[in-house]
Amino acid sequence: AQSVAQPEDQVNVAEGNPLTVKCTYSVSGNPYLFWYVQYPNRGLQFLLKYITGDNLVKGSYGFEAEFNKSQTSFHLKKPSALVSDSALYFCAVRDLQNYGGSQGNLIFGKGTKLSVKP
Amino acid sequence: DTGVSQDPRHKITKRGQNVTFRCDPISEHNRLYWYRQTLGQGPEFLTYFQNEAQLEKSRLLSDRFSAERPKGSFSTLEIQRTEQGDSAMYLCASSPGTGGEKLFFGSGTQLSVL
Numbered sequence A: 001a002q003s004v005a006q007p008e009d010q011v012n013v014a015e016g017n018p019l020t021v022k023c024t025y026s027v028s029g030n031p032y033l034f035w036y037v038q039y040p041n042r043g044l045q046f047l048l049k050y051i052t053g054d055n056l057v058k059g060s061y062g063f064e065a066e067f068n069k070s071q072t073s074f075h076l077k078k079p080s081a082l083v084s085d086s087a088l089y090f091c092a093v094r095d096l097q098n099y100g101g102s103q104g105n106l107i108f109g110k111g112t113k114l115s116v117k118p
Numbered sequence B: 001d002t003g004v005s006q007d008p009r010h011k012i013t014k015r016g017q018n019v020t021f022r023c024d025p026i027s028e029h030n031r032l033y034w035y036r037q038t039l040g041q042g043p044e045f046l047t048y049f050q051n052e053a054q055l056e057k058s059r060l061l062s063d064r065f066s067a068e069r070p071k072g073s074f075s076t077l078e079i080q081r082t083e084q085g086d087s088a089m090y091l092c093a094s095s096p097g098t099g100g101e102k103l104f105f106g107s108g109t110q111l112s113v114l
Helices: none
Strands: A003-005 A010-014 A019-021 A024-026 A033-038 A044-050 A056-058 A064-068 A073-078 A087-094 A106-108 A112-117 B005-007 B010-013 B019-024 B031-037 B044-050 B053-057 B065-068 B075-079 B088-095 B109-113
Touching: A003 A087, A003 A106, A010 A019, A019 A112, A024 A073, A033 A064, A033 A073, A044 A056, A044 A064, A073 A087, A106 B044, B005 B088, B010 B019, B019 B088, B019 B109, B031 B075, B044 B065, B075 B088
Parallel strands: A010 A112, B010 B109
Antiparallel strands: A003 A024, A019 A073, A033 A044, A033 A087, A056 A064, A064 A073, A087 A106, A087 A112, B005 B019, B019 B075, B031 B044, B031 B088, B044 B053, B065 B075, B088 B109
16 A cells, blocks of 8 residues: 655754654655645645656755655755744655546645744 | 635534535636545545546545535535534645646635534
């Protein structure tokens, strides 16, 4: 079965320090991977995606993610965290096993709460 | 505001009542999705429309749930005979359908079933 795991419920980082939010996946075939962010009282916002090509993907707000096929990981990273980055982050993979009609049928992880302190 | 809008923002209902939610996608987007999110979990796919056609539906979705998109623009999600387990945030998303599938989400409708 296809799945996504976010092993950390919460990540705490000091402002200015690098941050990493972890994600591992389990899929059959080539994965389509995504990161979304959810700010309080707001809808999820797309950050970045990996479909094919370079393993390092750059996205919105200075975030990037590294696709690692051998480790089946897609960790989200940022070189220097901001207090305003504090939010809930979701990793997702396209559900190719059950749904083939649209790339939007995503399987989301449980989310990781990122807290950046001044 | 040209984003995805959902109405109402909050809905409190008694068990057994029917509820209906509305989603207005970004106007030029032909794909529309409904997801459900409970506390501490990621969004769970419910159903998907391409224009007015409902192309996919989660196998886990009870037959008490029905969704429509009659003119290929706004969509409604109806839950009949609500149960306490239906309490969740119901999210709508749209996409242009040109590939890559960057989804644009609304702020959601929070349903509480008492």
